[in-house]
Amino acid sequence: MEIDEETKIELYTTMVRIRTFENRARILIRDGEIPARSGFYTGQEAVAAGVCAHLSPSDQIGSTHRALGHLIAKGCDLKGLMAELCGMSSGLNKGKAGPYHIFDPSVGALGANGIVGGSVPMVAGYALTHQLRDDGGVAVSFYGEGASNQGGIQETLNLAACWNLPLVFVCENSSPEVQRMLGHEIDYPQLSIERVSDRAQAYGIPGATYDGWDVLEVYNAVGDAVKWAREGNGPTLLEFNVHQIEGNLEGRIEVRDDERIWCPIHRFKERITDEGILTTELDEKIRDKEKSKVEEAAEFALRSTVPAPIEAFKGVFAGGP
Amino acid sequence: MAERLITYSEALNEAHRLEMASNPDVVVFGENVSSGWRQVTKGLKEEFGRERVRDAPITETAFIGMGVGAAIMGLKPVVELMLVDFGLVAMDQILNQMAKSHYMSGGAVKVPMTLRATYGAGTSSAATHSESLYSLFAHMPGLKVVIPSNPYDAKGLLIESIRGDDPVLFMEHRLLYPMEGVVPEEAYTVPFGMANLVREGSDVTVVATGLMVGKAVEAADELGPKCSVEVIDPRTIVPLDEEAILRSLRKTGRLVIVDEDYERCGFSAEVAAIAAEKGFQHLDAPVVRVATPNVPIPYSPVLEKHLLPSKEKIVKAISQLVGY
Structure with a gap:
């Protein structure tokens, strides 16, 4: 698929936005302004950017506990997002959600999820609604290779296939070589197969594995799967190999030399620079603009007020007690 | 019609x-x-x-x-x-x-x-x-x-x-x-959080849910003139019409809870806690629960029947309370 220059700059900008935001959040965690640690998405930006570039606000995603990348790429308001991380009443979810439960229906971000694999069955409901309304909408379910073993995901793959739902399963495999989960010492393999996408065959749907550090590869693969779903052909299982990368507290987008090979931003920058699409001036302009947007979001969050304690009791039910 | x-x-x-x-x-x-x-x-x-x-x-x-x-x-x-x-x-x-x-x-x-x-x-x-x-x-x-x-x-x-x-x-x-x-033919709603006063009485309040409501009424009928039993069906346990239970308790001073769910940490315990916390001054006798004991429900009809709340068990519980 030929991808135009404008789309390439958009993909690059989205990735820069995600990384800039996450590094700022790291600083706010260090400073105690964000009261808890969070799962980060650093190194995986190409997947969120490449997937969400094909979606409109009327398409939905379900996400994980590394949701920030997905949420930003889907178009969540950065101020509301940062305020939510800080637990403020101006947060997207009034300080009730925190990083693991953010919902923003206005952009179709439904939602982060604190239970590994927990959002996946719900995404089938988003897809079912599009199918019943016959509106051409799709839903995308993000999850990781650890979650891919969960029963609920196997069940949802089967159900989506049986009902031909417009659903794209996106598995981000962050340990493609060693089949272990970052930060855990795991002596036994977590997957009985080479590739998570091999499981697509068991449900009679298309599935394939791609390099998740190459944003154009992601963009192309997802474009086909989304089109396939919109046209009523049913679900697809896409696996993207990724490498999680350490962020930093210096506000740098650049990563350590040994991590560069996996860094989607570094790789794509080189590519579009070679293609003559990205000049040094344009790159600086994009970075400065994203940095100032993120800074605005941080200032907004820090200026916001904490919820009144009585708010804890509100909103257990929508329709009264 | x-x-x-x-x-x-x-x-x-x-x-x-x-x-x-x-x-x-x-x-x-x-x-x-x-x-x-x-x-x-x-x-x-x-x-x-x-x-x-x-x-x-x-x-x-x-x-x-x-x-x-x-x-x-x-x-x-x-x-x-x-x-x-x-x-x-x-x-x-x-x-x-x-x-x-x-x-x-x-x-x-x-x-x-x-x-x-x-x-x-x-x-x-x-x-x-x-x-x-x-x-x-x-x-x-x-x-x-x-x-x-x-x-x-x-x-x-x-x-x-x-x-x-x-x-x-x-x-x-x-x-x-x-x-x-x-049942009327047209659509209608029954609001949540509003208990049904199934049977009026003045001596003992029986709070029962689901199938147990009918069993409580049968027990009350069997006791007849010996004891005036009020039967309350909460209809929804969340939200729970606490006021209906407390109102009845103010009148009767005695409470039996009939619950087919397991007894431990169950609905019957919740109602007993409400009575203890908010209706203590009205109680003339200990609260009695007729619930399924903390035992998995067995297969053989004899074993199953032995565990489940029944009209006989409710009659016995009410009788005990009246004599308290």
Whole structure:
């Protein structure tokens, strides 16, 4: 698929936005302004950017506990997002959600999820609604290779296939070589197969594995799967190999030399620079603009007020007690 | 016009049909819901089509979670859980996602979903096909828990569930399906959190749910003039009409709770705690619970019957209290 220059700059900008935001959040965690640690998405930006570039606000995603990348790429308001991380009443979810439960229906971000694999069955409901309304909408379910073993995901793959739902399963495999989960010492393999996408065959749907550090590869693969779903052909299982990368507290987008090979931003920058699409001036302009947007979001969050304690009791039910 | 008698399952079927006819967002799915021999959903597929009435694979986690997602999108899913016991395989979707998404999202999303489940013992079906379990679900903030005890309430409460904005666990005792009662033909609602004063009395208050409401009334009738028994059916245990229970207690000073769910940390314990905390000054005798003991429900009819609350056990409990 030929991808135009404008789309390439958009993909690059989205990735820069995600990384800039996450590094700022790291600083706010260090400073105690964000009261808890969070799962980060650093190194995986190409997947969120490449997937969400094909979606409109009327398409939905379900996400994980590394949701920030997905949420930003889907178009969540950065101020509301940062305020939510800080637990403020101006947060997207009034300080009730925190990083693991953010919902923003206005952009179709439904939602982060604190239970590994927990959002996946719900995404089938988003897809079912599009199918019943016959509106051409799709839903995308993000999850990781650890979650891919969960029963609920196997069940949802089967159900989506049986009902031909417009659903794209996106598995981000962050340990493609060693089949272990970052930060855990795991002596036994977590997957009985080479590739998570091999499981697509068991449900009679298309599935394939791609390099998740190459944003154009992601963009192309997802474009086909989304089109396939919109046209009523049913679900697809896409696996993207990724490498999680350490962020930093210096506000740098650049990563350590040994991590560069996996860094989607570094790789794509080189590519579009070679293609003559990205000049040094344009790159600086994009970075400065994203940095100032993120800074605005941080200032907004820090200026916001904490919820009144009585708010804890509100909103257990929508329709009264 | 003569009052019309229909069964509990016919009343539930009628509630589905009326709401599906008036609201295209109402959809039904679950295991075998299109089957002609499933009493509650019978005929729905023929009337409303296979798009809106769907048989799901036997994967409770997937199809209950799908209901949560569809509800968030603005549909009104009525999802059937064949037996409440089977809900235990889908606890994350029920207790985390269905119950808490509205609160966790700070109100950004709503989950107007009805999860219907049959429950209850008395059919020699043993421990994974006989439980009540509503206390387990009532424990989690965010779920409304509804237990109709008669055909009229069944229809009105189901319509209220479907029209509401919140996730509802709707519990149907399978031995109540053939029960007949007077049910109006048109759509109507029975509000949540409003107990039904089933039988007025002045000596003892009996709070009972579901199938146990009928057993409590039978016990009261048997005691006759010896004791004036008031029977209260909360109809919904979340929200719970505490005031109706306390009002009755002010009159009688004595409380028996009849609950088919397990006794420990159960609904009967909750009502006893309310009486102790908020009605202590009205109590003339200790609170007595007639609930299923903390033993998995066994298969053999003799064993099963030995454990379950019964008219005889209720009569005995009331008699003890009167003599206190």
